[in-house]
Amino acid sequence: GYYGEYGGTFLPEILHSTIEELKIEFRKAKDDPTFWQEFIELMQSYSGRPTPVTHLANLSNQLGGAQIYVKREDLNHTGSHKINNVMGQGLLVKRMGKTRVIAETGAGQHGYATATMAARFGFKSKIYMGAVDVARQRPNVFWMENMGSEVVAVTDGQQTLKDAINECLRDWVTNMDDTHYVLGTACGPHPFPEMVSWFQSIIGREAREQIIQAAGKLPDRIFACVGGGSNAIGLFQGFMDDQDTQLIGCEAGGFGPGKGNHAARLAYKDATVGVAQGMKTYFLQNDDGNMLHTHSVAAGLDYIGVNPVLVHLWEQNRVRFEAVTDAQVTEALKLTMRTEGLIPALESSHGFAQAILEAEQMAKDEVILINMSGRGDKDIFTIADALGDEHWKSFIRQKSDEYGPE
Amino acid sequence: GYYGEYGGTFLPEILHSTIEELKIEFRKAKDDPTFWQEFIELMQSYSGRPTPVTHLANLSNQLGGAQIYVKREDLNHTGSHKINNVMGQGLLVKRMGKTRVIAETGAGQHGYATATMAARFGFKSKIYMGAVDVARQRPNVFWMENMGSEVVAVTDGQQTLKDAINECLRDWVTNMDDTHYVLGTACGPHPFPEMVSWFQSIIGREAREQIIQAAGKLPDRIFACVGGGSNAIGLFQGFMDDQDTQLIGCEAGGFGPGKGNHAARLAYKDATVGVAQGMKTYFLQNDDGNMLHTHSVAAGLDYIGVNPVLVHLWEQNRVRFEAVTDAQVTEALKLTMRTEGLIPALESSHGFAQAILEAEQMAKDEVILINMSGRGDKDIFTIADALGDEHWKSFIRQKSDEYGPE
Amino acid sequence: MDLNNYLLERKSALANSDRPAMIMTHVVCGYPSFEDNWKALEVMQSFGVDLVELQFPFSEPSADGPLFVKANQEAILNGVHVDDCFEFMQKVTAHFSFKVVMMGYYNTVFKTGQQQFLERLKAAGAVGFILPDLPVDEAGELHSIAKQLGLAPILLMTPTNSDARLDELAQSADGFIYTVARKGVTGSNTDMNHSVSDFIDRCRQFTTLPLAVGFGVSTAADVEFIGAHADIAVIGTAALKAWEHGGEASLTAFFKQLLPAQVDV
């Protein structure tokens, strides 16, 4: 259960047999080639995989450096890579004979995907979401509820992703008999980091073939945003043995360095090793081991911990980490919308921002691949606020007047 | 330029040479196999085609009748089939050497797609949208503007799709030298109905192969919503020679029969043949030839006229037309979200509603194919209102308070 | 045809006056009201206009500019029907000495029935019709009915037309040719300049019919410019603007500056 010295399974004793069962079922599924085949077929017919790799010729030309390509996880059903993991876990849940799923969600993408999976598999579902995130990602909440999920706004702690995870653990220790906890990112207790990484490896497996086909060579650098780290590890796995391909994880720089200003665990120097949320990894915490407040414009990156697999790869110098500030993200998003007609999610825009920065310094025959982990539709309230869009504000005011007082 | 006795080119003389040039360029492109190949490759790499066909086993079992399959145009980039037509016209615009595009939009999907195409091709763009539609589809407007399009709220007439088309024609007669009018549906003056149908035929070409693969046979009935009629003709074209496959166009029944209550041109008896918006076809008009007010919960179906090609096929009894009321649409949408985790656009939900109605009466070995022309994310304001969602209202009120007074 | 003869007569009558060109004005039936229409027509008559377009309101006036779009829309909202337009036209042609042509969109004709519409037009005293959204290619049957009834199908020539197309248009037109001096919808502003006169001269090569020049005429200099190159100045938006600004008084003032030279009515 360890990746280097990170990972492990730190859970209350009452979940011991549940997590053991999960480890066994996961191992069996992983060793069963028909399982992966079933997964692939489900993702093809339901989610539209394989997602394409798109060449951004306009953006590349404008920057005058490397050729930029994008892996289009935004084209998945529900609009992000989260569906890969969720449908995979859904198949596992079916094998285990459980009938109820719970999930935490930050940006709402994982909750949205889980609600979708639950509807499709006929599971009962409850989604825990920090109250702060409920407020900034309301559209996703609306759809989750309409797909039949109960959405619980978590008012503990910082009221974001980490608190939703705690609340899921509390639910799980009560209902483990019929309930599977669909963890949304490559974090938490083993086997989740390995399991989520495995399902997300579908991204990298496709992408490696596609980029060779499209660009005629392996990419020189690959960029992916890192919140929990599942989309990054998903893509990176396809290129792990390609030593000439640099792997760059892009964290939420928020307002910039300084404890409480950001959610960058590895790119900045504010995080240390700890044990929480079921795993041993780098956390943004104080000297007492209590977690710090974090900040990011992107709810899905606004998280205290990080994928232990990525930490291990970082220590081995296989993955480089960079932080991107909110301001850089907004600029990258605007540029991408206008030059290519793509709307990356605020999370994914972190990858774009760092890639744009580095592309300019690279040669024209070098190749960059960015993981567009999700689409930005869900961020309309946040982006409209970030851009200070007056039309949008008028529209909301008018809509509110229409509804009248409570 | 006629399909049976429908169609034609009814445009001001000043556009004569423009439309002739377009006819010639379109004919050349259609006769050039490399053009279609370029189109296919663009749609693969940029929009994620082919879109899959998904079996809705839960819904089929629950209804107890035919096996229901769905063609997933919602998985396209920008979330609907509109992108097919728009990217195709973009390639034509490039061939013609024009640098500016204009488009009308109803539900906003076509405007969104056009803004995207313009960003991707580097064209200037202006999108005309009825003021009523701007109000009910604000999120799409927001994205169009952010992709660099100018969005004009048209305050003439009924302030919906037809008025946006008029406004496009006014722009076009002024700026035909550098401007192409990217008509969004298989309506308007020839060659648009043929051209849009041709680009949209990519849906049917893919779907025929896919459904045979997935269901082991041709579908018994195919359902598609019909506003202008481009997604329907796009899918139907793949099955035109399959005489045992029934083709069913689903129109907007709104509040039910009766002039002004709906936008059903062929399913109800309220429309007659006329000449407007560049074509001869069935229109919802009064005895003076002035257009009636129309109503639909789905902005994209809220249109006075209908694809002349479909009218011709209807007269030949090749396509059957049915109308679906707003209330039926809401129910079908709720059922589809909860049983399958799919959120069809309100437009597409018309096809689902009629298919659900008929599936129950069909045998279990019969096969239905529905065109899910778009996803419902864009409809969040409309759907929240249709469902009377109180959480949503509170959220909007709170957001409005946050913004403060104008 | 009535219209051809009438224009020949008027042309020679004006030759002896200081009026540089014949004048065609425009009224949207029932906007703001038929009473207003009538008063406006009395002003126009008093300035000796030669022709008046009576526009039948249509719900989709896609070739019109904002002012006329609004006029069409309001007229329909006011309850103006095709029957009302014919009735009004009848009264106008019975009372005034200028000639009247119908202006409108093809669906109004199509929905009534081509034969019936033109017969009613004839009965109401009109001498021709302008349908800006009906291309000559789609107009074969309508034009042959018009010919039988002695109504002039007035066609538009535009700067984007090829020589071949101008020739084709000339073959089908009668009464006069409406030359569209610039791209755009009605009411767009036009500089009366070299390129306009070049275009008119080009049209002239294909037809002996009188040429009307439209779109944006609003000053005496415009009328003079048109008189130097063509036959008929079309006054549309500027007159409606004047009416909206201050009714009879404004319209009278507008025509006074536009047409300083008096002519016999």
Place this chain on the structure above:
Amino acid sequence: MDLNNYLLERKSALANSDRPAMIMTHVVCGYPSFEDNWKALEVMQSFGVDLVELQFPFSEPSADGPLFVKANQEAILNGVHVDDCFEFMQKVTAHFSFKVVMMGYYNTVFKTGQQQFLERLKAAGAVGFILPDLPVDEAGELHSIAKQLGLAPILLMTPTNSDARLDELAQSADGFIYTVARKGVTGSNTDMNHSVSDFIDRCRQFTTLPLAVGFGVSTAADVEFIGAHADIAVIGTAALKAWEHGGEASLTAFFKQLLPAQVDV
């Protein structure tokens, strides 16, 4: 170990009283304040409780129920640090006669350093520790340090554990075993029934250590039930609720109904 001997002594002392079981209570350091903690402990002492868990507040108390989540959170907001907890523990063990175990989450230990944390714990007078998120599989090093220092690593047995797992837990535990009578977080309501006693009996097969029963104990009947099957009744949420409801007076009333029989302190 200190704790083992202490519990043996207390057990035999109670054998001659009407108190059906030993009692362990719970206090969250610094919530509502250290002063309140002290007063609560005085009440507990007056009722002759045997053991007290002092919880070190943690920002992610994922095994706690809502009341303790809030308590952890507020304590941190009040500025309670690990140093303060040790200092308080020192005062408590110096003053009161009950024994004290540390309760908390593993990160608090890990961040301080395992060796250092346990040394400080020892120095502050604690006799053991409960870390609900540290499974025995991950606890090897910590337990061996504990052994050297004579601190009892208190482990939890749960109804979902297999026999093999219970055996494994028994091998690593010392002091006493915390048997979790039901699924769920702290403060969840538990019926003291047949299935609970079956579970306790099952645990008993694997260990000779005293068994504590937790989660939801709030009445004299609960304590009696526990006394019949196990050794220690754990009073957590119910006591904190009483304190929040009315401080010393409420807490005293709560213990009066819970523990009607007086014992020597």
